[in-house]
Amino acid sequence: MNRLLRILALLAFVPVLARAAPEPIKVGALFSVTGPAAFLGAPEARTLEMRVQELNAKGGIAGRPVQLVLKDTGASPEKAVSFARQLIEEEKVFAIIGPSTSGESMAVKALAEEGKTLLLSAAAAEAIVNPVLPHVFKVAPRDSYAVEVLFQRMKKMGITRIGFLSSNTGFGKGGKEQVERLAPQYGITLAVNDVYDKNATDLTAEVTKLKAASVQAILNWSIEPAQSIVVKNARQIGLTVPIFQSHGFANLQYVKAAGSAAEGVIFPASRIVVADQLQAGNPQKPVVEAYRKAYEARYGEDVSTFGGHAWDAFGILVQAIEQVGPDRVKVRAAVENMKGFVGTAGIFNFSPTDHNGLDIGAFELCTVKNGRFAPLGG
Amino acid sequence: MTRPGLPAPARVALLAVAVVAVQLATQASGRGFYLTQLTMTGYYALVVLGLSLLMGYAGQISLGQAGFFAIGGYAAAFLSTIDVSAQRALPAFALATRMGLLVARPDLYGGTTLGVNPWAGLVLGVGLASGVAFAVGVPVLRLRGHYLAMATLAFGTIVSAVAVGTQRLGAADGISGVPPFPILPGVRIGGGSADRVANYYLAWGLVALAMLLLGNLVRSRTGRALRAIHGAEDAARAMGVDAARMKVRVFVLAAAMAAAAGVLLTHYVGGIGPSEASVMKSVRYVAMVAVGGMGSLWGALSAAAVLEFLSLRGVFGAHDDAVFGGILVLVMLFAPDGILSFRARGIVEKLRGRPARPGEGT
């Protein structure tokens, strides 16, 4: 008899147990950890893993732990699609962070929409959110803002004739399209508009071509080592004109690589790179400093803007879930209408027509002073 | 028959049974989503089968197979995503529309575009790849050994460089938004989870067809001539085999199969990127043929099915390339005739110290 009672008691107890261990919120991630875009995906993956562990240490979201399902796409669209389908159809993840590159984001965009799964892309291309798809967002600032900030400064400096170089990667192409589109509006002519190979080991011939075209300034758009090579080669052949770089240059690793040649280079950067020099009142200061301290303490390498995208995407997702609870439809709407989210890339103000949420204010012109990043005053 | 084992049609029937069994198993176990990776694996298997015929049977190495895949894929992607609705009125375009060459299609954002009919894309894609294969093959197949390896590697790298460097091909981002390919009434390559089972059977149906055709070919007069070329090219020529022409024809056939796979997989995935034309992809195809055994279609098919499926499932994680590199080395060191032909007889002889004779590939 008492055996029966014990079984009944056990049965009664089980549901309680079931409730005690809450079912985790699955978050999918698609980063190109290896392959040609490793310097985008690797920091993004490390950042996301760090944030998920930190969050779970503090009890997860409203008590439910976050389970991260991370896949390395190696920057190839066919893998991104295969993994995206796994995340959406099998793992039934709540949301997907990534992919790292524009090519992959365009490939998985339709899948996320069809699978009604929130996608927070870390890539920059405008076409990801233009035209808008309800479930597709991106957390990287538009290339056009970076170009506009640069062109505004060039106009102020009276520069009208520049030599433009870009690499044959997704990043380079994104920048090239915006530069070509916006240059006429700022009265700037591209005396040279050349694309070089991302594996370029020496670009002296390239910069010689710029010297031949006697340009007033150089603008380079790439994120590979080539961006440091361009700066060095230009200075080595005696080109003293001002050099402008893309927001890809906001990575201390490349400044160190360019060494003294990087002095005075002007580039747009999200405030993450100049965190320590931000005035106390700047709302982004606490966020970027928290990220920088945590990342550099844990991984012992300089923080990068691209890692910041993963930090922002996860932050936006967590804030939305905390606001409206783990309901897909409500969270999507929460993200779409989220205002004033302070991220490393800037202050996000999403809207049904703007799934990027950043404005030109996301960028601040910076320069390099004796090997350190510094806001460009004046 | 001169060759041990079942004739090709019987084996293909076995394959068909296996294909259906796998589908039912995934359905029963609630893992229907495996079909996505299995479908993609099926298309990649077509490339490996073509390469197995070229490398395993005719003995001609190619490090450029991904180049032909990309030519097919990019042709289909480019033709199916261009929007010529603006020129709709022009006589040529109007005629093409009436002939069904151009088809209107709703795009993702509610608008309609007028693009090229996917069937035309398939024909043009495979035709272009075959033409390029002929043009490259005639001079290059006179080379042997590492010269041939390097020439095909150079060809593959050229295709990759052009794909990455061309603005109209989406440069580094590649081309996305490729519409599904309506192939039979109610069956279309691509589309979402609703079409999953149909796509699976379509892909593996093509694989079964390829196995039947190549299985027959390998056992036919032409197949024998190919293996003769691999064995001793001079002797084959003395027996009346026009080795040069035969090698080019197999090179073009393998390229056409790779291009067809490129077209169909691009429609299934909905896009293609320059990563499909990379040297590493070509090396993976070579690895799968090597694992399956030089001169063994069934070996190549099983190697492709297992390795590609695991890779697409992300089982190898960030070490995907390392796994294929490692496999390539291990197979070439210990089982140059492939794991499947490494039968007990081979092992026994190795233990007894006598070199194992080259296993007879089926």
Added chain:
Amino acid sequence: MTLDLALQYLVAGLTYGAIYVVVAIGFNIVYSATGIINFAQGEFVMLGGMIAVQASRSMPLPAAIALAVAAAAAVGALVEVAFLRWLRKPTVLRMVVITIGVSILLREGALFLWGEGVRSLPYFTGDEVSSVGILGARISPQVFWVLGTVALIVGALEWFYRRTLLGWEMQACAANKDAASLCGVPVRRLVTLSFAMAAAIGALAGAVVSPITYTSYAAGGPLAIKGFTVAILGGLGNSGGAVAAGLALGVVESFAVSVLPAAYKDVVTLSLLLAVLVVRPSGLFASGEAARLKEF
């Protein structure tokens, strides 16, 4: 195209060319001793740079470079002993495919050890901006280190092959392995030595070049393709031809950039490789007859 610009393009071309020459020489050393193209040669150049940078953190520059060269030589020898030596009558195809697999493993190993970051040795003299003016063209001092090192390597090899007994034995081994072994030449050890030498030379170049080109785990692949393009142009096994072909290709690439968009530079080089392979597989300088007799 003024004189100083032309000179600038020329110097840039010679710098590119010098890098290709060293990789090509690495291919030639292994090819002439074994008859195969070692596709992993590009990876040894990368290893040289990576190890040197790692070592330079804890020791002076020359010591770090020496360590890198020694370590790469050890890896080169290990590759030959572990993967190639014990094969019985391997076909060329089988050995080539093995070296391709090895190049992938070395690259993934480097990724695992050093991560995806980019690194470089500091400039040997001056820094990133210093440059020397010649007739209006300005050249970074590191370029002279590169050209000097390559000249040193080529000279040392000439002396080695011409003047030393070991060098003659290596040539005998290259000409006819069986005959050489009949004369008591330790053929197996020489083949291992050839891999070690090729790796060492590649590593030395990798270290010297790293301030200019930076080194990352994936730097080996593109270098290998340029390397064997030059090796083929110069005629496989003919290192003199490789020097001329390498410098020529570098200069052609450099001047080509002044005309057509740089992204297509590689397409030009590869088409050249394809053309030479098809028309004269024996290369521009070597005699066709000699190459055809060489068994491959």
Added chain:
Amino acid sequence: MNLLEVIGVSKRFGGVQAVKEVSFRVRKGAVKAVIGPNGAGKTTLFDLLSGFRVPDEGTVRFKGREIHGQAPHQVAAHGISRTFQNLKLFGHMTALENVMVGRHVRSRAGMLAGMLSSPASRREEREIEERARAEMRFLGVEPLSLSPAGSLAYGQQRAVELARALCAEPELLLLDEPAAGLNMRETSELAEQVLRIRDRGVTVLLVEHDMSLVMRISDEVAVLCFGQKIADADPRSVQRNPEVVRVYLGDD
């Protein structure tokens, strides 16, 4: 009637004049031998006849049609088949398949027919297999049909190569040192086989060192020395030809 006419054929490799203005003819149905010391240019001559090398000068006429300079597979199509001095078999394939490849020149099924396994191609396959088995029976090696050619004993491999050449139903059979490496028993067996081949109406041209074999089966013998023909007659008179004796036995 002459089946094969070789007129003034020469071939030079750099400094070496391998073959110098060699002329001779082979009568239909005869067995003609070409002998000479090592390096006399015999194998080069064979390569010139079978299309592997192109003569610098001179013409080669087969059944009245010029065939010099044509590719090996075209020469084979005319009905000339050959064996190789160093035995070029298809190691991976079975003995039967090796012999079946010999039938390539006499069959037509193309790539498409092969893939579709058309009734015509299947019928042709059966014919080819039957023909190949017949040739293997003719040489007594049919039991070996399913074993890989690479694993057969040397003598057996020679027989398979001969069967392969015969399988092409040639009008002219070129034998490149068929007796090389055979023991006495195997050589006399070979002699029998060559005579039986001739009785089937196949004309044979062989290059050989083994004088006893040559004398026994040849109707005519040509002698090459340093690339030049120094004698061309019936075996008996060639044996007594002082020039030939001097070349072979040296001046005493």
